[in-house]
Amino acid sequence: MIKNKFRQLKSGEISWSSILREDLQFVEAEKTCVYCGCCENITKDHIIPKTIRVNCRCATCDKIHGIHNIIWACGHCNSKKSVKGLYEFMHELHPDDKISDTVPTLLEKKYLKLIYCCHECAGTLDCGDLNGDGELNVFYLDYVLHK
Secondary structure (H helix, E strand, O other): OHHHHHHHHHHOOOOOOOHHHHHHHHHHOOOOOOOOOOOOOEEEEEOOOOOOOOOHHHHHOHHHHOHHHEEEEEHHHHHHHOOOOHHHHHHHHOOOOOHHHHOOHHHHHHHHHHHHHHHHHHOOOOOOOOOOOOOOOOOHHHHHOOO
């Protein structure tokens, strides 16, 4: 389903709602960890690590360094996630569950919009198989983080 939505976005068949909607939801959200639900030692976590360097513009990108990329997380989860991609980290936290059942809606909406913006900025929306596995991989940034 996610790959289908990505293809529809790429073709212009559908378009994103403003990312500002999710930013407002974040500001109004209770300060609980989006990953584990803990209410203690809450910090701001960057969904896509600020250290990402897909291209030279990443270092100053407002989407990567601004509120668009921030979610509440406890210090433990924030530290444990480190530079991992979202889906990799969620799989680590919930190895026996389907990813679609573990990622909170607000987090996933923000992440997917950021990934799309990053692909658009990097000029990789039309590239298809970015990691050489023979499939369209819209989450290539999860792999880029570990290069």
